[in-house]
Amino acid sequence: MPRRMEGRLPEVRAARLARASWNRAADIWEDFVERGKDFSRDYVHAPALLRALGPVRGLRVLDIGCGQGYFTRKLAARGARVVGIDWSPGMIGRAMAREGQRPIGIEYLCLDARRAGDRWSAGSFDRAVACMSLMDSPGLDRILRGVYRLLRPGGRLAFSITHPLNSSRVSRWERDEVGAHGARVLDRYFDEGAVRLVWRQARLKRLFTVPHWHYTLETYFRKICGAGFQIVHVAEPRPSAEQARLYTSLEGPSRIPFWLVIAAEKAPSKPRGRGSLRLLLGGAARSG
Numbered sequence: 001m002p003r004r005m006e007g008r009l010p011e012v013r014a015a016r017l018a019r020a021s022w023n024r025a026a027d028i029w030e031d032f033v034e035r036g037k038d039f040s041r042d043y044v045h046a047p048a049l050l051r052a053l054g055p056v057r058g059l060r061v062l063d064i065g066c067g068q069g070y071f072t073r074k075l076a077a078r079g080a081r082v083v084g085i086d087w088s089p090g091m092i093g094r095a096m097a098r099e100g101q102r103p104i105g106i107e108y109l110c111l112d113a114r115r116a117g118d119r120w121s122a123g124s125f126d127r128a129v130a131c132m133s134l135m136d137s138p139g140l141d142r143i144l145r146g147v148y149r150l151l152r153p154g155g156r157l158a159f160s161i162t163h164p165l166n167s168s169r170v171s172r173w174e175r176d177e178v179g180a181h182g183a184r185v186l187d188r189y190f191d192e193g194a195v196r197l198v199w200r201q202a203r204l205k206r207l208f209t210v211p212h213w214h215y216t217l218e219t220y221f222r223k224i225c226g227a228g229f230q231i232v233h234v235a236e237p238r239p240s241a242e243q244a245r246l247y248t249s250l251e252g253p254s255r256i257p258f259w260l261v262i263a264a265e266k267a268p269s270k271p272r273g274r275g276s277l278r279l280l281l282g283g284a285a286r287s288g
Protein backbone atom coordinates (compact mmCIF):
# COMPACT_ATOMS: atom_id res chain seq x y z
CA MET A 1 0.00 0.00 0.00
CA PRO A 2 1.30 3.52 -0.71
CA ARG A 3 2.35 5.63 2.26
CA ARG A 4 1.56 9.25 2.99
CA MET A 5 4.24 11.74 3.99
CA GLU A 6 2.78 13.46 6.99
CA GLY A 7 3.55 17.06 5.94
CA ARG A 8 1.09 19.14 3.99
CA LEU A 9 1.60 19.87 0.29
CA PRO A 10 0.57 23.42 -0.67
CA GLU A 11 -2.29 23.38 -3.19
CA VAL A 12 -0.59 25.38 -5.96
CA ARG A 13 2.56 23.28 -5.76
CA ALA A 14 0.55 20.04 -5.68
CA ALA A 15 -1.47 21.08 -8.74
CA ARG A 16 1.77 21.89 -10.57
CA LEU A 17 3.42 18.59 -9.60
CA ALA A 18 0.54 16.20 -10.24
CA ARG A 19 0.62 15.86 -14.00
CA ALA A 20 4.43 15.60 -14.28
CA SER A 21 4.54 13.09 -11.42
CA TRP A 22 2.03 10.75 -13.08
CA ASN A 23 3.71 11.19 -16.42
CA ARG A 24 7.06 10.13 -14.93
CA ALA A 25 5.39 7.12 -13.34
CA ALA A 26 3.68 5.91 -16.54
CA ASP A 27 6.05 2.99 -17.15
CA ILE A 28 5.87 1.89 -13.49
CA TRP A 29 2.08 2.05 -13.52
CA GLU A 30 1.79 0.09 -16.75
CA ASP A 31 4.06 -2.65 -15.41
CA PHE A 32 2.20 -2.77 -12.07
CA VAL A 33 -1.30 -2.91 -13.54
CA GLU A 34 -0.86 -4.81 -16.78
CA ARG A 35 1.33 -7.57 -15.31
CA GLY A 36 -1.29 -8.41 -12.69
CA LYS A 37 0.69 -7.06 -9.73
CA ASP A 38 -2.14 -4.81 -8.46
CA PHE A 39 -4.18 -7.47 -6.64
CA SER A 40 -6.54 -4.98 -5.01
CA ARG A 41 -7.62 -3.74 -8.45
CA ASP A 42 -8.03 -7.18 -10.02
CA TYR A 43 -9.90 -8.72 -7.09
CA VAL A 44 -11.58 -5.88 -5.21
CA HIS A 45 -12.12 -2.34 -6.45
CA ALA A 46 -12.36 -2.79 -10.25
CA PRO A 47 -15.12 -5.47 -10.00
CA ALA A 48 -16.95 -3.18 -7.55
CA LEU A 49 -16.68 -0.27 -9.98
CA LEU A 50 -18.07 -2.38 -12.83
CA ARG A 51 -21.04 -3.30 -10.64
CA ALA A 52 -21.61 0.36 -9.73
CA LEU A 53 -21.57 1.41 -13.38
CA GLY A 54 -24.06 -1.26 -14.49
CA PRO A 55 -24.49 -2.56 -18.08
CA VAL A 56 -22.70 -0.47 -20.72
CA ARG A 57 -23.41 -2.37 -23.94
CA GLY A 58 -24.07 0.11 -26.75
CA LEU A 59 -23.52 3.11 -24.46
CA ARG A 60 -21.07 5.97 -24.96
CA VAL A 61 -18.76 6.11 -21.95
CA LEU A 62 -16.11 8.63 -20.89
CA ASP A 63 -13.20 7.17 -18.86
CA ILE A 64 -11.61 9.97 -16.82
CA GLY A 65 -7.93 9.61 -15.88
CA CYS A 66 -7.76 6.38 -17.88
CA GLY A 67 -4.00 5.84 -17.51
CA GLN A 68 -2.77 3.26 -20.02
CA GLY A 69 -6.36 2.06 -20.51
CA TYR A 70 -6.86 -0.83 -18.07
CA PHE A 71 -10.48 0.02 -17.22
CA THR A 72 -11.16 1.56 -20.64
CA ARG A 73 -10.49 -1.81 -22.28
CA LYS A 74 -12.73 -3.58 -19.77
CA LEU A 75 -15.58 -1.26 -20.80
CA ALA A 76 -14.94 -1.78 -24.51
CA ALA A 77 -14.92 -5.54 -23.92
CA ARG A 78 -18.40 -5.15 -22.42
CA GLY A 79 -19.66 -3.49 -25.58
CA ALA A 80 -19.31 0.21 -24.67
CA ARG A 81 -18.15 2.89 -27.10
CA VAL A 82 -15.42 4.40 -24.97
CA VAL A 83 -13.42 7.61 -24.96
CA GLY A 84 -10.47 7.55 -22.55
CA ILE A 85 -8.84 10.76 -21.37
CA ASP A 86 -5.67 11.31 -19.35
CA TRP A 87 -3.50 14.41 -19.00
CA SER A 88 -0.27 12.39 -19.10
CA PRO A 89 1.20 11.96 -22.60
CA GLY A 90 3.13 8.94 -21.29
CA MET A 91 -0.06 7.21 -20.13
CA ILE A 92 -2.09 8.06 -23.24
CA GLY A 93 0.80 7.08 -25.53
CA ARG A 94 0.83 3.62 -23.90
CA ALA A 95 -2.95 3.34 -24.17
CA MET A 96 -2.82 4.28 -27.87
CA ALA A 97 0.00 1.85 -28.54
CA ARG A 98 -2.11 -1.01 -27.13
CA GLU A 99 -5.09 0.14 -29.20
CA GLY A 100 -2.82 0.27 -32.26
CA GLN A 101 -1.58 -3.29 -31.66
CA ARG A 102 -5.04 -4.72 -31.01
CA PRO A 103 -7.78 -2.24 -32.09
CA ILE A 104 -11.05 -2.48 -30.16
CA GLY A 105 -12.50 0.89 -31.15
CA ILE A 106 -11.38 3.02 -28.16
CA GLU A 107 -10.68 6.71 -28.73
CA TYR A 108 -7.95 8.17 -26.50
CA LEU A 109 -7.24 11.84 -25.89
CA CYS A 110 -4.54 13.60 -23.92
CA LEU A 111 -6.77 15.98 -21.96
CA ASP A 112 -6.93 17.52 -18.48
CA ALA A 113 -10.15 16.28 -16.84
CA ARG A 114 -10.77 19.83 -15.56
CA ARG A 115 -11.29 20.88 -19.17
CA ALA A 116 -13.35 17.87 -20.29
CA GLY A 117 -16.67 19.65 -19.69
CA ASP A 118 -15.87 22.12 -22.49
CA ARG A 119 -14.50 19.54 -24.92
CA TRP A 120 -17.83 17.98 -26.00
CA SER A 121 -21.37 19.28 -26.24
CA ALA A 122 -23.76 18.81 -23.31
CA GLY A 123 -25.31 15.36 -23.07
CA SER A 124 -22.66 13.67 -25.25
CA PHE A 125 -22.15 10.66 -22.95
CA ASP A 126 -24.43 8.03 -21.38
CA ARG A 127 -21.96 7.09 -18.66
CA ALA A 128 -18.74 8.42 -17.13
CA VAL A 129 -16.28 6.46 -15.06
CA ALA A 130 -13.12 7.24 -13.10
CA CYS A 131 -11.11 4.27 -11.83
CA MET A 132 -8.88 5.43 -8.96
CA SER A 133 -8.13 8.82 -10.51
CA LEU A 134 -10.30 11.57 -8.99
CA MET A 135 -8.23 11.74 -5.77
CA ASP A 136 -5.11 12.23 -7.91
CA SER A 137 -6.31 15.47 -9.49
CA PRO A 138 -6.72 19.07 -8.46
CA GLY A 139 -10.05 20.73 -9.21
CA LEU A 140 -12.55 18.04 -8.18
CA ASP A 141 -15.49 20.51 -8.22
CA ARG A 142 -14.70 21.58 -11.76
CA ILE A 143 -14.35 17.99 -12.95
CA LEU A 144 -17.70 16.99 -11.40
CA ARG A 145 -19.51 19.98 -12.89
CA GLY A 146 -17.99 19.23 -16.30
CA VAL A 147 -18.99 15.57 -16.17
CA TYR A 148 -22.51 16.52 -15.11
CA ARG A 149 -22.77 18.69 -18.21
CA LEU A 150 -21.41 15.96 -20.48
CA LEU A 151 -23.88 13.31 -19.29
CA ARG A 152 -27.29 13.01 -20.89
CA PRO A 153 -30.32 13.27 -18.56
CA GLY A 154 -30.49 9.99 -16.65
CA GLY A 155 -26.76 9.43 -17.26
CA ARG A 156 -24.53 7.95 -14.56
CA LEU A 157 -21.08 8.66 -13.18
CA ALA A 158 -19.34 5.85 -11.25
CA PHE A 159 -15.94 6.20 -9.63
CA SER A 160 -13.57 4.47 -7.24
CA ILE A 161 -11.23 6.34 -4.90
CA THR A 162 -9.02 5.65 -1.93
CA HIS A 163 -11.42 5.55 1.01
CA PRO A 164 -11.38 8.98 2.75
CA LEU A 165 -10.87 7.19 6.07
CA ASN A 166 -7.47 6.18 4.74
CA SER A 167 -6.34 9.14 2.70
CA SER A 168 -5.52 11.69 5.39
CA ARG A 169 -1.89 12.64 5.88
CA VAL A 170 -1.58 10.43 8.94
CA SER A 171 -2.56 6.92 7.91
CA ARG A 172 -0.24 3.97 8.55
CA TRP A 173 -0.02 0.56 10.16
CA GLU A 174 1.41 -0.06 13.56
CA ARG A 175 3.68 -3.11 13.41
CA ASP A 176 3.73 -5.81 16.04
CA GLU A 177 6.96 -7.38 17.30
CA VAL A 178 7.22 -9.76 14.30
CA GLY A 179 6.51 -6.99 11.77
CA ALA A 180 2.91 -8.01 11.08
CA HIS A 181 0.12 -5.44 10.86
CA GLY A 182 -1.00 -4.15 14.20
CA ALA A 183 -3.74 -1.51 14.34
CA ARG A 184 -4.17 1.21 11.74
CA VAL A 185 -3.11 4.66 12.94
CA LEU A 186 -5.39 7.36 11.51
CA ASP A 187 -5.30 11.04 12.33
CA ARG A 188 -5.86 14.50 10.78
CA TYR A 189 -8.99 13.28 9.00
CA PHE A 190 -10.48 16.77 8.94
CA ASP A 191 -7.36 18.40 7.39
CA GLU A 192 -8.37 18.48 3.74
CA GLY A 193 -6.15 19.14 0.73
CA ALA A 194 -3.10 17.71 -0.96
CA VAL A 195 -0.71 15.26 0.68
CA ARG A 196 2.40 13.63 -0.72
CA LEU A 197 1.89 9.96 -1.45
CA VAL A 198 4.86 7.63 -1.79
CA TRP A 199 4.28 4.41 -3.72
CA ARG A 200 6.89 2.09 -2.28
CA GLN A 201 6.44 -1.65 -2.49
CA ALA A 202 8.31 -4.66 -3.78
CA ARG A 203 5.93 -5.20 -6.71
CA LEU A 204 6.74 -1.77 -8.21
CA LYS A 205 9.63 -1.35 -10.67
CA ARG A 206 10.77 1.61 -8.59
CA LEU A 207 9.46 4.01 -5.98
CA PHE A 208 7.44 7.04 -7.10
CA THR A 209 5.74 9.99 -5.44
CA VAL A 210 2.54 11.76 -6.47
CA PRO A 211 0.28 14.38 -4.89
CA HIS A 212 -2.99 13.00 -3.60
CA TRP A 213 -6.07 15.01 -2.57
CA HIS A 214 -7.79 14.13 0.69
CA TYR A 215 -11.40 15.14 1.41
CA THR A 216 -13.72 13.90 4.11
CA LEU A 217 -16.65 11.71 3.18
CA GLU A 218 -18.98 14.61 3.95
CA THR A 219 -17.09 16.85 1.51
CA TYR A 220 -17.22 14.21 -1.23
CA PHE A 221 -20.99 13.91 -0.82
CA ARG A 222 -21.38 17.70 -0.78
CA LYS A 223 -19.28 18.15 -3.93
CA ILE A 224 -21.11 15.41 -5.85
CA CYS A 225 -24.56 16.72 -4.91
CA GLY A 226 -23.39 20.33 -5.39
CA ALA A 227 -22.56 19.51 -9.02
CA GLY A 228 -26.21 18.46 -9.45
CA PHE A 229 -25.96 14.66 -9.05
CA GLN A 230 -28.05 12.29 -6.98
CA ILE A 231 -25.99 9.60 -5.26
CA VAL A 232 -27.50 6.21 -6.04
CA HIS A 233 -24.88 3.68 -4.93
CA VAL A 234 -22.17 3.60 -2.26
CA ALA A 235 -19.92 0.58 -1.65
CA GLU A 236 -16.87 -0.15 0.49
CA PRO A 237 -15.43 -3.14 -1.41
CA ARG A 238 -13.26 -5.54 0.56
CA PRO A 239 -11.41 -8.78 -0.15
CA SER A 240 -12.97 -12.10 0.77
CA ALA A 241 -11.40 -14.05 3.66
CA GLU A 242 -9.83 -16.40 1.10
CA GLN A 243 -8.28 -13.53 -0.88
CA ALA A 244 -6.95 -11.96 2.33
CA ARG A 245 -5.36 -15.32 3.19
CA LEU A 246 -3.78 -15.73 -0.26
CA TYR A 247 -2.43 -12.17 -0.71
CA THR A 248 -0.71 -10.50 2.24
CA SER A 249 -1.40 -7.04 0.79
CA LEU A 250 -5.15 -7.74 0.99
CA GLU A 251 -5.15 -8.68 4.66
CA GLY A 252 -5.30 -5.06 5.88
CA PRO A 253 -8.13 -4.10 3.50
CA SER A 254 -10.14 -7.07 4.80
CA ARG A 255 -10.16 -5.37 8.21
CA ILE A 256 -10.82 -1.70 7.40
CA PRO A 257 -12.09 0.04 4.23
CA PHE A 258 -9.38 1.01 1.73
CA TRP A 259 -11.58 1.87 -1.24
CA LEU A 260 -14.84 3.69 -1.82
CA VAL A 261 -17.05 3.28 -4.89
CA ILE A 262 -19.81 5.77 -5.64
CA ALA A 263 -22.35 6.03 -8.44
CA ALA A 264 -24.32 9.22 -8.99
CA GLU A 265 -26.92 10.12 -11.59
CA LYS A 266 -28.09 13.16 -13.49
CA ALA A 267 -31.87 13.48 -13.09
CA PRO A 268 -33.76 11.90 -16.03
CA SER A 269 -35.66 15.03 -17.01
CA LYS A 270 -34.78 18.67 -16.35
CA PRO A 271 -32.20 19.08 -13.56
CA ARG A 272 -34.00 19.95 -10.30
CA GLY A 273 -31.28 22.28 -9.03
CA ARG A 274 -28.99 20.83 -6.40
CA GLY A 275 -28.63 17.09 -6.12
CA SER A 276 -29.56 14.93 -3.19
CA LEU A 277 -28.45 11.77 -1.47
CA ARG A 278 -30.68 8.93 -2.62
CA LEU A 279 -29.10 5.71 -1.51
CA LEU A 280 -30.54 2.66 -3.20
CA LEU A 281 -27.78 0.13 -2.74
CA GLY A 282 -24.41 -0.11 -1.11
CA GLY A 283 -22.57 -1.53 1.82
CA ALA A 284 -21.12 -4.97 1.73
CA ALA A 285 -20.24 -5.37 -1.94
CA ARG A 286 -17.64 -8.12 -2.19
CA SER A 287 -15.41 -9.08 -5.03
CA GLY A 288 -16.16 -12.46 -6.45
Ligand SMILES: C[S@@+](CC[C@H](N)C(=O)[O-])C[C@H]1O[C@@H](n2cnc3c(N)ncnc32)[C@H](O)[C@@H]1O
Binding pocket: 018, 019, 022, 023, 033, 064, 065, 066, 067, 068, 069, 070, 071, 085, 086, 087, 088, 091, 111, 112, 113, 114, 130, 131, 132, 133, 136, 137, 138
Ligand atom coordinates in the same frame (compact mmCIF):
# COMPACT_ATOMS: atom_id res chain seq x y z
C1 LIG B 1 -3.92 5.90 -10.17
S1 LIG B 1 -3.83 6.28 -11.87
C2 LIG B 1 -5.25 5.36 -12.45
C3 LIG B 1 -5.18 5.14 -13.94
C4 LIG B 1 -6.29 4.24 -14.50
N1 LIG B 1 -7.61 4.79 -14.33
C5 LIG B 1 -6.21 2.87 -13.88
O1 LIG B 1 -7.20 2.42 -13.33
O2 LIG B 1 -5.14 2.24 -13.97
C6 LIG B 1 -4.45 7.97 -11.89
C7 LIG B 1 -4.49 8.55 -13.30
O3 LIG B 1 -5.24 9.76 -13.27
C8 LIG B 1 -4.63 10.65 -14.18
N2 LIG B 1 -5.08 12.02 -13.84
C9 LIG B 1 -4.99 12.63 -12.64
N3 LIG B 1 -5.48 13.88 -12.72
C10 LIG B 1 -5.92 14.04 -14.00
C11 LIG B 1 -6.53 15.13 -14.70
N4 LIG B 1 -6.80 16.31 -14.10
N5 LIG B 1 -6.84 14.95 -15.99
C12 LIG B 1 -6.59 13.78 -16.62
N6 LIG B 1 -5.98 12.72 -16.02
C13 LIG B 1 -5.66 12.86 -14.71
C14 LIG B 1 -3.15 10.40 -14.00
O4 LIG B 1 -2.38 10.89 -15.07
C15 LIG B 1 -3.13 8.87 -13.88
O5 LIG B 1 -2.99 8.28 -15.13
